[in-house]
Amino acid sequence: MSAALEIQGLKKTYGNGFTALKGIDLSVTQGDFYALLGANGAGKSTTIGIVSSLVNKTSGKVRIFDHDLDTQREQAKAQIGLVPQEFNFNVFEPVREILINQAGYYGIPRPEANTRAESLLRQLGLWEKRKNQARELSGGMKRRLMIARALIHRPRLLILDEPTAGVDIEIRRSMWEFLTELNQSGVTIILTTHYLEEAESLCRNIGIIDKGEVIENTSMKKLLNRLDSEHYVFDLEQEVQTLPPTDAHCSIRLRDPATIDVEFHKGHYSLNQVFDFMNRNNLKISSMRNRTNRLEQLFMDLVEGNKA
Amino acid sequence: MNAQQKWVAYYTIVVKEVLRFARIWVQTILPPVITTALYFIIFGNLIGPQIGDMDGHSYINFIMPGLIMMTVITNSYANVVSSFYGSKFQGNIAEMLVSPLPNWIILAGFITGGVARGMAVGLAVTIVSMLFSDWQLQNILVTISMGLLTSILFSLAGLVNGVYAKSFDDISIIPTFVLTPLTYLGGVFYSITMLSPFWQKLSLFNPILYMVNGFRNGILGVSDMPLWLSYLVALVFITALGSFSLGLLNRGVGIRS
Structure with a gap:
């Protein structure tokens, strides 16, 4: 063809x-x-x-x-x-x-x-x-x-x-x-x-x-697939003040009492493990979204790389 | 594109061009009719009797073919230059450029649009002239063919202007500073036999002189030029400008980056 x-x-x-x-x-x-x-x-x-x-x-x-x-x-x-x-x-x-x-x-x-x-x-x-x-x-x-x-x-x-x-x-x-x-x-x-x-x-x-x-x-x-990390934002149903520690390949931190930022390395950690973490710690999720547009991040990386 | 598709494409451009000037007839058809009527009143009825006959005809009859030709020239030119530059300015010339239309059809379409307006206005002015003068048509074939050739020639000139124009100023410079003087000095209001030998010779370089005299020959049967020379000049200029215009479109001058 x-x-x-x-x-x-x-x-x-x-x-x-x-x-x-x-x-x-x-x-x-x-x-x-x-x-x-x-x-x-x-x-x-x-x-x-x-x-x-x-x-x-x-x-x-x-x-x-x-x-x-x-x-x-x-x-x-x-x-x-x-x-x-x-x-x-x-x-x-x-x-x-x-x-x-x-x-x-x-x-x-x-x-x-x-x-x-x-x-x-x-x-x-x-x-x-x-x-x-x-x-x-x-x-x-x-x-x-x-x-x-x-x-x-x-x-x-x-x-x-x-x-x-x-x-x-x-x-x-x-x-x-x-x-x-x-x-x-x-x-x-x-x-x-x-x-x-x-x-x-x-x-x-x-x-x-x-x-x-x-x-x-x-x-x-x-x-x-070239992106080696994923960024998500979770909105919680109930506010929390602190979070327990997590795996070295995943960073979970509070943006505010009702919002959590999650960043993990692909291949080392998965979204399922993030959900497991949430369930174990009784964190009820009301919604989730990508923190940044993935293609946008790659696009910027490639163009910046070309400048160098 | 096969022959039928080419015909459809050509017909589309022509209909678009005719509708364009017909929709705004108050701006395109009416003004030249009024202007020419004023010429007839002032030069023909008021000043004409003081001048007397010219080449065996009353002055109003003598200037009538030239006035008709003047409107044919300016309207054919104006239609193509404004339409082509307008398409460039708005960007809708791209509608044709991205299509498989051959350039010669684009050229033929715009020129036919110019001829349509030139002839429409020429006909309107001819009808008005009948109210002021009492001429009798001598040769309809010569009259129509000279009108058509002149209209084609100045439509082509308008297209060349439109191709090169980069602003609205550029589409009025040539008509104001070249076309109008050449038309007025092209024997519309006088016979060149009235001029001194030097000015007579200089006038021979003005192509409009040949068109006006050829047209006058068709209407009144009198002319300062042999008829064959009027045809020859018109055909040579049409061939030259037509080839040049097509070359411009093929190279994309003014329309492709």
């Missing part, structure tokens, strides 16, 4: 001499939900720009479902749907017209475009706004309109550049559900985001770009 996206030796130097990409290699398998992460200015948007033909590359090869972007441009571009970071539709056009025009650029006749537009607008909760000008939509609706526009030609590869930036948590979660269903239907998804929790919960594989180089390209599971 060919890769959904295959990038080899991709370089980009802008006119002002700034080298955004220093020859990156990247491969995304078909059906994957792939996170492309990096700090601001790391080269994510340049990579996406080149893949979607909005940025001219300096050198290197890009293949989309085995179609070379240089020699089979039309076939390669027909496979991609792009949701860019910035709102970039004509704000004076009605919502449905934006979708129908986009379908037209892919050669989809108007009756078929109408049917597809209705289906997408309904799925994304925009049907009631179909006659409104795009400028009249809320931020979350504009984001969903961008997703609908990117899907109107039924692409096999959907690229989302920070799709949930600035939207409230309710809409963000409904977008996650929508994207998960889309991925389950066979669409390969590449996601860039600054919400690392989002990448961790949605994506199976991950690439990290820093200073124009890919510094990590692996599965989310393997990457997260």
